[in-house]
Amino acid sequence: MSQKYKGKLAVLFEQQGGLPDYSLLAKRLDIPVVILVTKATQEEFFLSWRDGRLKLLDKELLKKGGLSVDIEPRPGEQRSWPAPKKGALAQALGRRTKTIVDATTGWGQDSLHIFRMGYELRCIERSPIMFELLADGFKRLADVDWVIDLDIQVPELISGNAIEVLAKLEKKPECIYIDPMFPPKRKKSALAKKPMTILRDLLGDDEDREQLFEVAMRTATKRVVVKSPDYAKPIAGKPNESFSGKLLRYDVYLNGK
Ligand SMILES: C[S@@+](CC[C@H](N)C(=O)[O-])C[C@H]1O[C@@H](n2cnc3c(N)ncnc32)[C@H](O)[C@@H]1O
Structure with a gap:
């Protein structure tokens, strides 16, 4: 296992997609797959698919939904493409x-x-x-x-x-x-x-x-x-x-x- 993420990060299997996707992600990052997070779980951060996107969760955010790359324009940004080069x-x-x-x-x-x-x-x-x-x-x-x-x-x-x-x-x-x-x-x-x-x-x-x-x-x-x-x-x-x-x-x- 990668020393960098050892004990810090795991993939959390939440059954959105098949186990192979989770396993492949865990393999690419050289981290374990967990199926349940309890107080005894050593890792503090988790990667999992929720709402059709890959999310980073920490123990505090586990219930809240986590963080993903947001591809929506920011509030106030023009929605046409290309948006004006201003600001x-x-x-x-x-x-x-x-x-x-x-x-x-x-x-x-x-x-x-x-x-x-x-x-x-x-x-x-x-x-x-x-x-x-x-x-x-x-x-x-x-x-x-x-x-x-x-x-x-x-x-x-x-x-x-x-x-x-x-x-x-x-x-x-x-x-x-x-x-x-x-x-x-x-x-x-x-x-x-x-x-x-x-x-x-x-x-x-x-x-x-x-x-x-x-x-x-x-x-x-x-x-x-x-x-x-x-x-x-x-x-x-x-x-x-x-x-x-x-x-x-x-x-x-x-x-x-
Ligand atoms: C402050 S964040 C950037 C935030 C980004 N501008 C945004 O709008 O979301 C810095 C990021 O740069 C990456 N980073 C820092 N130094 C880097 C380097 N030498 N090569 C590639 N990525 C780097 C870090 O891993 C981190 O993800």
């Missing part, structure tokens, strides 16, 4: 930019927003757990009526560490988008568990974000956009431009190639 994220990416790589896809929320604005997008994720959740979400996206009707390609999803993947990319993107996990402002929070908090519990902070930024700067032909919490210092000194959103900032570094 701080579009400003940071550059409205004339065409090709983007999201190097830290996570729950895919920024990626899906970028995709809906009509950018040509590739997505990288190194956590095998998040990769499985994303693959499930992108598969559901490919089956959505408007995606089929308009014959739109869903973003390519690449599994691996972006530090290595970017260095080997043949088709360089104009823009690379990075949203690494920063340490939280306060260590303990009384807030209910949010997707990002759960992700941090499971994966930890992305300590190698500066190295990722350096590779991104060598790879992107035009710009690197770094999303940071508003309290964090810019990753590489003063950015060329900065756009603020709610409690966050998009720092833009132009590479002058």
Whole structure:
């Protein structure tokens, strides 16, 4: 069994689909399958199919339904395709930019927003757990009526560490988008568990974000956009431009190639 997830994560068999699907998922992640969660169960996190989608559950969320990659547009986002390139994220990416790589896809929320604005997008994720959740979400996206009707390609999803993947990319993107996990402002929070908090519990902070930024700067032909919490210092000194959103900032570094 993978040392990384040992005692932390299991697949929970809840009979939505056949046992082989659960077993294959467990095999890919090298984790056990459990059929019942009790107080004695060692694992804290579980993957299971519910409501036709793969979900990440923790013991507290077991009854509530869990977290999955949400492919629906955010509230207030225009539902036509492509949606207008407006707001701080579009400003940071550059409205004339065409090709983007999201190097830290996570729950895919920024990626899906970028995709809906009509950018040509590739997505990288190194956590095998998040990769499985994303693959499930992108598969559901490919089956959505408007995606089929308009014959739109869903973003390519690449599994691996972006530090290595970017260095080997043949088709360089104009823009690379990075949203690494920063340490939280306060260590303990009384807030209910949010997707990002759960992700941090499971994966930890992305300590190698500066190295990722350096590779991104060598790879992107035009710009690197770094999303940071508003309290964090810019990753590489003063950015060329900065756009603020709610409690966050998009720092833009132009590479002058
Ligand atoms: C804060 S989350 C990103 C959230 C995402 N922007 C969203 O909208 O859902 C950071 C994610 O990036 C991934 N990540 C961090 N460094 C990475 C790297 N070097 N290569 C690939 N993925 C990375 C982590 O595994 C985690 O899933």
